[in-house]
Amino acid sequence: MSEPVLSLRGLSRIYETEGERLVVLDGADFDLFPGELVGLVGPSGSGKSSLLHAAALLEKPTAGSVTIAGRDALALSEAQRTAVRRSQIGFVYQFHHLMPELDALENVALPRRIAGASAAQARSDAKERLVSLGLEGRLNHRPGQLSGGEQQRVAIARALVNRPAIVLADEPTGNLDPTTSDQVFAALEAACREAGAAALIATHNFALAERMDRVVTLKNGAITAWAGETEPA
Numbered sequence: 001m002s003e004p005v006l007s008l009r010g011l012s013r014i015y016e017t018e019g020e021r022l023v024v025l026d027g028a029d030f031d032l033f034p035g036e037l038v039g040l041v042g043p044s045g046s047g048k049s050s051l052l053h054a055a056a057l058l059e060k061p062t063a064g065s066v067t068i069a070g071r072d073a074l075a076l077s078e079a080q081r082t083a084v085r086r087s088q089i090g091f092v093y094q095f096h097h098l099m100p101e102l103d104a105l106e107n108v109a110l111p112r113r114i115a116g117a118s119a120a121q122a123r124s125d126a127k128e129r130l131v132s133l134g135l136e137g138r139l140n141h142r143p144g145q146l147s148g149g150e151q152q153r154v155a156i157a158r159a160l161v162n163r164p165a166i167v168l169a170d171e172p173t174g175n176l177d178p179t180t181s182d183q184v185f186a187a188l189e190a191a192c193r194e195a196g197a198a199a200l201i202a203t204h205n206f207a208l209a210e211r212m213d214r215v216v217t218l219k220n221g222a223i224t225a226w227a228g229e230t231e232p233a
Contacts, residue, residue, distance in 0.1 A: 004031040011064035013050045026221025039209030040202040042218035048202040057081045090159030092169035096151040098143040105139045108157045129157040149180040167199040
């Protein structure tokens with residue numbers, strides 16, 4: 001078996017506010033292998049966002065390790081972690097977080113420019129990614145001129161434009177109606193498979209999760225294989 005592109009070991013996240021102690025993650029272990037798509041299910045408040053943010057190096061866990069492509073990511077400097085995020089990780093949020101003053105093409109080109117691509121190359125790569133997601137007629141539209149599904153497809157294009165090895169998605173269809181949710185999830189799945197990216201996708205929709213290569217459950221702070229319950233637990 002190939003080595004995992006992402007490995008989480010003993011991941012813990014504890015929040016302490018005004019004397020209260022909330023344990024969200026409690027020794028979570030998980031491996032994501034090259035090219036596989038994994039659904040992550042669990043009840044609201046189970047820690048899915050905390051786990052994804054730790055895996056994406058967006059916040060440090062209270063304890064545990066995050067290994068990306070064989071490197072202990074938490075031992076890196078902040079600048080090195082930022083470089084890993086830019087080059088190896090794509091993140092899709094529940095809410096698109098697009099820059100309202102930029103059009104779709106500019107939003108997607110921005111990560112390419114930050115990664116060092118020329119303006120022309122960044123625009124070319126952004127257009128290619130947007131067209132692949134069926135947005136060729138929306139390149140020059142700003143987020144406010146796009147539907148919710150279109151906004152989320154632009155966000156998917158932005159996450160994938162640098163061809164990351166890892167895609168992490170936090171309830172990417174949670175803010176959409178059922179039909180649009182299905183369309184956006186299909187677009188995300190197809191884009192990840194076309195790019196050869198490994199993906200961990202959190203969702204409340206177990207029917208969507210079952211379309212992945214495997215499904216895991218986050219419950220009581222730990223990850224286990226999903227037993228196929230009629231409701232994610």
